[in-house]
Amino acid sequence: MAQTETMTINMGPQHPSTHGVLQLILELDGETVVKATPHIGFLHRGVEKLSEHRTYHQTIPLTDRLDYLAPMSNNLGYVLAVEKLLGIEEMIPERAKVVRVMLAELTRIKSHLVWLATHALDIGAMTVFLYCFREREAIIDIYEKISGARMTSNYFRVGGLSADLPAGITDEIRTFAEKMPAHVDEYEGLLTGNKIWQKRTIGVGTISAEDAIDIGLSGPALRASGVDWDLRRDNPYSGYEEYDFEIPVLEDGDTFARYKARLDEIRESSKIILQALAKLQDGPILADCPKVCLPPKQDVVNTIEGLIHHFKIVTEGFKAPEGEVYVGIEAPKGELGYYLVSDGSPNPYRMKIRPPSFVNLQALPQMVEGAMLADVIATIGTLDIVLGEIDR
Amino acid sequence: MSEHAAVGKLKQNFADAVLDVVEFRGETTITVKKEQIVEVCKFLKGELGYNFLCDLCGVDYLGKSPRFMVVYNLYNISLKDRLRIKVPVEEGDATVDTVSTIWSTANWHERECWDLMGISFNSHPDLRRILMPADWDGHPLRKDYPVQGPDREPYQGRLQ
Numbered sequence: 001m002a003q004t005e006t007m008t009i010n011m012g013p014q015h016p017s018t019h020g021v022l023q024l025i026l027e028l029d030g031e032t033v034v035k036a037t038p039h040i041g042f043l044h045r046g047v048e049k050l051s052e053h054r055t056y057h058q059t060i061p062l063t064d065r066l067d068y069l070a071p072m073s074n075n076l077g078y079v080l081a082v083e084k085l086l087g088i089e090e091m092i093p094e095r096a097k098v099v100r101v102m103l104a105e106l107t108r109i110k111s112h113l114v115w116l117a118t119h120a121l122d123i124g125a126m127t128v129f130l131y132c133f134r135e136r137e138a139i140i141d142i143y144e145k146i147s148g149a150r151m152t153s154n155y156f157r158v159g160g161l162s163a164d165l166p167a168g169i170t171d172e173i174r175t176f177a178e179k180m181p182a183h184v185d186e187y188e189g190l191l192t193g194n195k196i197w198q199k200r201t202i203g204v205g206t207i208s209a210e211d212a213i214d215i216g217l218s219g220p221a222l223r224a225s226g227v228d229w230d231l232r233r234d235n236p237y238s239g240y241e242e243y244d245f246e247i248p249v250l251e252d253g254d255t256f257a258r259y260k261a262r263l264d265e266i267r268e269s270s271k272i273i274l275q276a277l278a279k280l281q282d283g284p285i286l287a288d289c290p291k292v293c294l295p296p297k298q299d300v301v302n303t304i305e306g307l308i309h310h311f312k313i314v315t316e317g318f319k320a321p322e323g324e325v326y327v328g329i330e331a332p333k334g335e336l337g338y339y340l341v342s343d344g345s346p347n348p349y350r351m352k353i354r355p356p357s358f359v360n361l362q363a364l365p366q367m368v369e370g371a372m373l374a375d376v377i378a379t380i381g382t383l384d385i386v387l388g389e390i391d392r
Numbered sequence: 393m394s395e396h397a398a399v400g401k402l403k404q405n406f407a408d409a410v411l412d413v414v415e416f417r418g419e420t421t422i423t424v425k426k427e428q429i430v431e432v433c434k435f436l437k438g439e440l441g442y443n444f445l446c447d448l449c450g451v452d453y454l455g456k457s458p459r460f461m462v463v464y465n466l467y468n469i470s471l472k473d474r475l476r477i478k479v480p481v482e483e484g485d486a487t488v489d490t491v492s493t494i495w496s497t498a499n500w501h502e503r504e505c506w507d508l509m510g511i512s513f514n515s516h517p518d519l520r521r522i523l524m525p526a527d528w529d530g531h532p533l534r535k536d537y538p539v540q541g542p543d544r545e546p547y548q549g550r551l552q
Contacts, residue, residue, distance in 0.1 A: 041523035046539075048508075049532055053539050084417050213443055213469065216497030227469065234472040323416040326465050326476060328446060337447050339465060354447040354465070362500045391523060 006034050013042050017122045017377045020387030022361075024376070031373045036365045040358075043391035051351045055317025056082050056158060059348065064152040066355060066389035070111040072103045072143075073331040074389075075156040080237055081327040081338035082158045085320045091287040095280065096160035097239040102173065102276035103146070103155070104238070104329075105269040109180060110139045111332035111384075112262045116187060119259075119381035123200045128190050135183050138176050145169055158318075159293035160286035170277055177273040184266050191259070201255040205367040205379035208253060215366065216359040219334025221383060224261040225253035231330040242279070243272050255382040262384075292318045317346035333357050333384050355389035396420035398440055398475055406432055411480070421476040423461075429479050430489045433464070437494055442466040442475060445491070448501035450481075450509035454535035459483040460511055464491070481511055490516040508533040 006029045013021035021042035027035040047066065051059040063074040083089050117132035140150045145166050147155035155162055191197045207217070212225040222229065230247045232240040248264035250257040286293040290309045299306030312318075320342040328337040334356030341350040360383045367383075368376045396415075402422060403410050409432060412423040424432050436442040444467040451461045460481040467474055481488060490513040492498040502513045503522040510531030513519060521528060530537055540546055 041521075041525070044523045046532060049537075049539055087417060214496045216445060216495070229469050229472075235474075324421065324476075325417050325419060326447070326474065328467075328474075335446060337465065339447060339449065339463065341451055350449075350451045352447060352449040352451075352463075358500065359497055362497060 043387045047392045055346045061154045067386045068388045069114050070107045070332045071153045072107040077329040077336045079156045084325045093284045095283040096285050105272045108269045108332045115384040122377050122381045177270045180270040181267050204255045204375045206254040215363045220261040224250045224257035226251045258382045357385040358390045423478045426479040433491045441468045445495035450505045450511045452535045486511045489514045
């Protein structure tokens with residue numbers, strides 16, 4: 001009589017479909033997954049520990065390197081948390097808020113484009129990858145003109161922005177945001193009705209709303225399971241309550257639903273960007289808090305107060321009052337939370353980052369157990385994980 | 393500022409467990425006794441609807457007693473409301489009961505808290521290191537763990 005045994009195979013950390021250095025130990029019965037065990041930590045850089053030895057401003061560049069596909073979202077969550085700790089949220093100038101929203105949404109599109117590109121490539125659709133990277137390149141060009149860097153932007157500051165927008169950039173952003181929905185239609189033309197795409201995604205990696213909340217899924221992955229929750233609308237920050245946008249919620253909870261949810265989000269983000277451009281007025285980009293924000297250069301060279309403030313902030317940073325805050329924002333991948341504890345010194349006493357990918361990845365075993373080996377690839381892709389923020 | 397609705401209900405049901413309530417920047421932090429964390433969390437989830445555990449982490453207050461705090465950041469998806477629960481943990485007995493039976497998501501958060509802060513969780517289903525290698529010594533996020541690593545001289549600055 002034939003005897004069957006399960007076989008244990010190793011996938012990653014050097015595997016193109018694990019989207020970074022994720023290792024999965026898979027126990028297989030034939031081609032069916034019996035057990036999946038993720039191993040993470042290969043990219044652990046101790047960001048939380050490092051931040052305890054840096055001033056609040058020096059910590060901003062560390063946040064770029066968490067979810068490196070969405071650096072501006074990471075910056076935004078962090079500066080909002082520090083501003084809340086300082087109690088200066090009301091003082092952020094309107095222009096800075098609008099630019100933050102505009103760039104956060106641009107970042108959302110950028111992140112979703114890499115997700116779609118790699119997810120489709122994993123499942124076998126090569127063309128989509130090239131199309132998505134074409135549009136992503138346009139966003140990266142905008143990033144570079146605004147912040148000087150293609151990926152690690154380090155553009156937001158506690159109290160506002162590091163510099164004003166360069167001349168002519170708003171036209172470029174407007175052109176991009178106007179064209180983007182048509183590009184999404186283009187991707188949909190390649191995938192949505194495609195029989196292979198449907199076979200690989202419909203009913204794959206299904207998770208119910210109840211399980212999704214229990215395991216802590218957030219962002220589009222949760223909304224595709226029918227939970228109508230978006231922090232931009234429900235706990236608005238940076239002036240999101242003034243924008244008019246829909247939140248795509250789907251019921252099926254499978255890979256196809258998550259695909260649809262993210263594509264719809266790109267369309268909504270384009271709408272928000274155009275609204276932000278319409279709202280954008282000239283004005284200051286940094287709050288009037290001389291103890292926290294660097295003074296303008298002409299004040300540094302012309303006034304003694306400016307010079308002193310500049311010197312103090314650069315050499316020793318600013319002190320935050322004793323206390324603790326938690327700020328969660330709707331990052332492209334889900335709820336990105338910063339929990340900051342201050343002891344009154346110029347460094348965060350403790351910074352805990354709640355990375356959406358870390359929590360979303362935790363759902364992987366229950367989504368793939370009982371499924372086929374090939375569906376593991378589709379499920380990793382649909383969770384949209386970035387190991388930079390999982391491992392920190 | 394008015395008191396958070398959960399505070400009164402917790403005090404009513406767990407009179408001895410609530411140690412401290414702090415309001416800061418519109419956020420409410422309730423410190424409860426470690427022994428009752430599981431019952432408190434069950435109540436918060438079951439009766440008050442805090443169905444989403446955003447985050448769980450440890451904080452090391454080296455030099456104070458109790459040394460550690462385990463912090464639970466909760467969210468109520470229907471009311472869109474946040475609440476923070478903390479439990480004090482002594483250095484000599486750095487264990488807390490697991491809440492992964494209440495929210496499955498606590499599983500990895502507790503593993504991380506064990507790995508980086510050295511607080512262990514009773515009856516956790518799978519308490520292994522998660523970010524550091526399995527054979528690592530020490531818990532890097534503790535305040536007495538040097539930032540440059542265990543076996544290197546501290547950085548003296550580039551001018552020294």
